[in-house]
Amino acid sequence: MPRSILLCILPVFWPKMPPLGLACLQEYLISKDISCDILDLNNLFYNLADARLKKEWLKSCNIALEREILKIILRIFLKEFNLCLDKMLGYEVVGFSCFKSNFDSTQQVTRMLLDKSKNIKIVYGGPEISRQYFKSTAIGKGIGIGREKQDSEIATLADFLVVGEGEKPLYDYLKGENKNRVSRFNELHSLSGLNFPKYVGLKFDDYPANDALSLQFSRGCVKRCSFCSERLLYKGFRTRRVVSVIDELSYHKKASGIKNFIFFDSLINGDLKKLEDLCQGIISAFGKVNWEAQLAIRSDMPGGLLKKIKESGCYHLFVGLESGSGRVLKMMNKGYSPKEAVQFLRKLKSAGLSYGVSMIVGYPGESQEDFMEGLDFVLRNKSIIPKIEQINPYTYYDGTSLDKQGDYKFNQESLEKMQYFVQKIREHGFKYTRAFLGNLIEKC
Numbered sequence: 001m002p003r004s005i006l007l008c009i010l011p012v013f014w015p016k017m018p019p020l021g022l023a024c025l026q027e028y029l030i031s032k033d034i035s036c037d038i039l040d041l042n043n044l045f046y047n048l049a050d051a052r053l054k055k056e057w058l059k060s061c062n063i064a065l066e067r068e069i070l071k072i073i074l075r076i077f078l079k080e081f082n083l084c085l086d087k088m089l090g091y092e093v094v095g096f097s098c099f100k101s102n103f104d105s106t107q108q109v110t111r112m113l114l115d116k117s118k119n120i121k122i123v124y125g126g127p128e129i130s131r132q133y134f135k136s137t138a139i140g141k142g143i144g145i146g147r148e149k150q151d152s153e154i155a156t157l158a159d160f161l162v163v164g165e166g167e168k169p170l171y172d173y174l175k176g177e178n179k180n181r182v183s184r185f186n187e188l189h190s191l192s193g194l195n196f197p198k199y200v201g202l203k204f205d206d207y208p209a210n211d212a213l214s215l216q217f218s219r220g221c222v223k224r225c226s227f228c229s230e231r232l233l234y235k236g237f238r239t240r241r242v243v244s245v246i247d248e249l250s251y252h253k254k255a256s257g258i259k260n261f262i263f264f265d266s267l268i269n270g271d272l273k274k275l276e277d278l279c280q281g282i283i284s285a286f287g288k289v290n291w292e293a294q295l296a297i298r299s300d301m302p303g304g305l306l307k308k309i310k311e312s313g314c315y316h317l318f319v320g321l322e323s324g325s326g327r328v329l330k331m332m333n334k335g336y337s338p339k340e341a342v343q344f345l346r347k348l349k350s351a352g353l354s355y356g357v358s359m360i361v362g363y364p365g366e367s368q369e370d371f372m373e374g375l376d377f378v379l380r381n382k383s384i385i386p387k388i389e390q391i392n393p394y395t396y397y398d399g400t401s402l403d404k405q406g407d408y409k410f411n412q413e414s415l416e417k418m419q420y421f422v423q424k425i426r427e428h429g430f431k432y433t434r435a436f437l438g439n440l441i442e443k444c
């Protein structure tokens, strides 16, 4: 078994909190008596950057920066970068957390490592590896066996590629039990045996949001919205044990003075009974804690549970409404009608919860009438839509069954619809999150 593994995340990535995915993997390996360190190069170089670069760093989908970031680092922070490279070379296995936004830089750094060492083993995991897998299988090839240049290049760079959840395949690989070069969705059957991440070797004070902690109650999703790539990341929906989440809150409140807890689940209400237990657990242990999460619209969600969510300290919920047109909601496979959405939002309001909704315009098959109906829905229901959290034109994701040609890049009309929608919500005095208007539009 290799003696040492270093898990890394390269820029550009969201730098405000320590990397949850790597902390989960680290904890799992430690529980199996494998020592594992984390090197967060994203946070390290973000902290070194000047105000102008920091501002660019925080823009979503900043393709221009994603392409240039390594050159910038090598130009301005060569000494610090070389120290990082030396550190990586001191390990037998280096694992990289791959996102679309850091995939270029990850591959470039891998080449540098392989130039310097013939023995080092490279492992790639993270959502971008899943995306690459779906992208290549969609055209009849799988990662690592495809003949397409990019796929085969990924396979030559990495000794082992993990599609989906990382804990089990990484452990199996380190034990020498994974004979295939690519692991596909080799998930833990249950999350109940997992220890909570302790972020060994990382300092919360190095992160801008140092009073907040990200955590997960569940993995996967119970819904199947047709546009969504997030549901493809995991095969099964599973929750952690409530007692473990309570221990996690308790530990980080004490150890690092964390005040706010942000659930990074795809949806916090995948299992209503477990969510009720979680809220009750928080109430019993602490009275309340500050927490926020993403919530799906479900007509079977009792008002009593929403009140309990509020009582346990939830300060904000991000609700994926996506459209107010019945026809579009059906095409999206959202599983509720506009009428049910209204009933749900009313219940949220009467429970005294703070929340905002996200919207997609220009969905494939959306007619002008559907679009106007959706907009009218939002304007009519202003009293139960306290905030528009996010508006984006439809964006295609690899692995979904939808047509790539529907993407905003091919449809000027959906960009115009978005502008019109934004103009209307401004005119009608809606609150909105400026940074999330059109944040999926790639900035070149």
Ligand code: B12
Pocket (backbone or CB within 6 Å): 007, 012, 013, 014, 017, 020, 021, 022, 024, 025, 057, 058, 059, 060, 061, 094, 095, 096, 097, 098, 099, 100, 101, 123, 124, 125, 126, 127, 128, 129, 131, 162, 164, 165, 166, 167, 170, 216, 229, 230, 231, 233, 264, 265, 266, 439, 440
């Ligand atoms: C919370 C969240 C955010 C937050 C915080 C970001 C953050 N720090 O993670 C905010 C709101 C800021 C955000 C922003 C964006 N996000 Co976001 N976000 C998420 C979300 C919901 C949770 C991320 C998370 O921590 N998950 C929990 C951890 C445990 O999972 P994980 O990191 O994936 O790690 C596991 C595996 O991937 C694997 N793994 C990971 N690394 C490695 C490494 C090795 C070596 C191995 C073996 C395995 C492995 O093992 C881990 C444990 O099982 C995910 C979707 C999801 N459900 O995961 C999207 C997701 C990460 N976001 C995504 C996107 C596209 C964005 C934005 C571009 C979109 C936007 N709205 O503007 C921006 C980009 C910001 C930036 N500059 O980086 C995509 C990324 C797709 C891709 N191919 O890169 C995802 C996957 C959603 C999707 N569409 O599928 N996001």
Ligand code: SF4
Pocket (backbone or CB within 6 Å): 221, 222, 223, 224, 225, 228, 229, 230, 231, 266, 267, 296, 320
């Ligand atoms: S509820 Fe959210 S994560 Fe689940 S499939 Fe729908 S959009 Fe995706």
